[in-house]
Amino acid sequence: MIRVILPLHLQTLAGCPREVQVNAGDVVSQRTVLDALEERFPMLRGTIRDHETLDRRPRVRFFVETKDVSNMDPAIDLPDSIKEGREPFRIVGAVAGG
Numbered sequence: 001m002i003r004v005i006l007p008l009h010l011q012t013l014a015g016c017p018r019e020v021q022v023n024a025g026d027v028v029s030q031r032t033v034l035d036a037l038e039e040r041f042p043m044l045r046g047t048i049r050d051h052e053t054l055d056r057r058p059r060v061r062f063f064v065e066t067k068d069v070s071n072m073d074p075a076i077d078l079p080d081s082i083k084e085g086r087e088p089f090r091i092v093g094a095v096a097g098g
Contacts, residue, residue, distance in 0.1 A: 002033055003088035010048070010091065014041040019088060028083045030062055030074040048091060063090040 001021040011018055022036035031054070038045045045051065048060055054074075056062070061070045064078055065087050081087040 001085055002028060002036070002082060003085050004033065004037055005088045005090045007091060007093040009093060010044060013047065014044055016041060021085075028078045029076055030069065030072070030078070030089075033078070033082075033089050034074075059094040061092045061094055063092060 002024045004020050004022060006014070006016070006018060006020065008018075014020075020037070020040070022033065022040055024032040024036045034048060034054075038048070047057070049056055056070060056074075061068055063069065064082055069078075078089070079087075082089055
C-alpha cells in the first residue's frame with residue numbers, strides 16, 4: 001500500500017484523515033498513485049489534476065522523500081521507499097502571498 005499525505009483542504013473535501021493508503025498496482029508512479037487516490041476518493045477528481053488532460057493543477061506540488069517531483073514525467077517509477085510504504089507520497093498546496 002502506498003501512503004499519501006493530503007493537504008487540509010483535500011482532507012476536508014474527501015472527508016478523510018491526513019494520511020490515506022491506496023493500492024497503485026504493480027507500477028508505482030505519480031500517475032498510478034493519483035489514479036488510485038481519485039478512484040478511492042472520487043470527489044478529488046479535478047482538484048489535483050485537470051479532468052481532461054490529467055495535468056497537475058498549477059498550485060499543487062508533489063513530494064517524494066524530500067524532492068519536489070511535480071514537474072517530472074508522471075509515468076516514471078517512484079522509489080522503493082514509496083513503494084514499500086516507508087515514505088509517503090506528499091501532495092502539497094502551493095502557498096502564495098504578496
